[in-house]
Amino acid sequence: MSTTTLASHNVPLSLPDGLSQEQLLVFKPFNNWIATLTNSLRLQADAAHPFHADPYALRSVTIQSYDRFGGGRVGFVKLAANVSNSAGESLPAIAFLRGPSVAMLVMLIPDDAPPGSDERYVVLTVQPRIAAGSLGFVELPAGMVDDEGSFKGVAAKEIEEELGVTIHEDELTCLSELAAPEEDAGGEGLAKAMFPSAGGCDEHITIFSHERRIPRDQLQEWSGRLTGLRSHGEKITLKVVPMKDAWKAGARDAKCLAALALWQGLQQEKKL
Template sequence: MTSTFYHPDHPTIPITLPDDLSKDQVLSFHPFSSWLTTLTTSLTSQSSPSHPFSPSPYTLRSINVQSFDLFGSSRIGFLKLQADVRNEKGEWLPGAVFLRGPSVAMLVMLIPDDATADSDERYVLLTVQPRIAAGSLEFVELPAGMVDEQGEFGGTAAREMEEELGMRIPVGELTSLSELALGGGTGGDKWPTEKLGEGVYPSPGACDEFIPIFMHERRVPRGQLKEWEGKLTGLREHGEKISLRLVKMGDLWKVGGRDGKTLAAVALWEGLRSEGRV
């Protein structure tokens, strides 16, 4: 059995739910409301005569929620849906969507305290952990974590650094590379009515997740560097089995080459550094 309701902020769009999923659960799932607001806002950009879809604009006709996963007894963790987006000609846009909400990633760079200013010697902390979705038990990546319903990006980054790296960093000592690069706005988008998240979108063809990338840099005693290599971290009660890996900044693009977060962090850091902004 299914049920249908209309979102209070979007009363013309029918939303069909599977059995055992309630309207209240969906409305309280922030990634759903955020995605719906972002999409409908972007659709308004078609009103500009310069937009390529302006002659025959697309509209969101309906949403069919197909499946879901719960965190705990009732809170939605992940949502899979099909959005019907088409124009008056009957032309349609692919609308398979996996909703999980934003995450954060942290580029943590350690500089030996005896390194000279012109040596440019830096080391980066990566995590190695099982990623079943990738079929891997030893996936090398930038430390990262999901933003919860009431989460704030900087606070989430600081918490994940403490949980995964064992480093307690005040939020004020974190720098958002994504915010610096995107300029607190549309990041140079042609149609400024689109209000996308300030972060990298690893799979925009299917998933809403975007990842703001934060940076933290500190000097540490050279002898302390080896303490991080191979260190076991993570919340075991959450199924996290993480070990740390220390790599030279110059090798980061190769060692973390399978991880989109790592490659995005390298590009952002190098681009901003070339402009003298970090």
């Protein structure tokens, strides 16, 4: 472990062996995290802020561990930050940084369903999620956003890879943007997305939806289909369920529950 100064913020930065400050600063999730935190801390200058009388400040950052992806680029980072006020009161500040993701609510409507019918089916994936200790975790199709990818582009790509369906970016509806509350110009600048574990992880998931009509006999063909990129270690089975039952089938998946809630709420407010 070595200690230097994070030049952009003039605070001590401790780094594990094998990771330089230059390599860390190429890792976009770290830059996004510290920029958003800095902006949030700046808001304490407002007399109406609950922490105005004794504001918190970022005192130091310690990178505890990191992982690399293909090509040697930094992929995941775990850090501990010291965020405290003059009274020595600290805020919980251990974070796992992995960056943004996308999730897709894909709804299938049988082509013989009459206009105005509420008969819809949701496509879920069943795949190993070792972090959850599961070899058959049921969830919405999802994928990570890399430094170069657009959110809509990644969503369309993941649908093609996981579901075997080609969808143009323009055919996707961003539920997260439609549902996001209007933010003041002086707001924190948080992403218009769902944060599944804000107490310990920076991951935020932008949720998209897409619906299409297909022949009814294709519904059975889709369910149980094997998909996914084997070169990426993906072994995915598709699961098609009636939309009215999707909240039960995907009850362990925060993405699924959030997507269904967003879609229903936007439908009720006639924003879809």
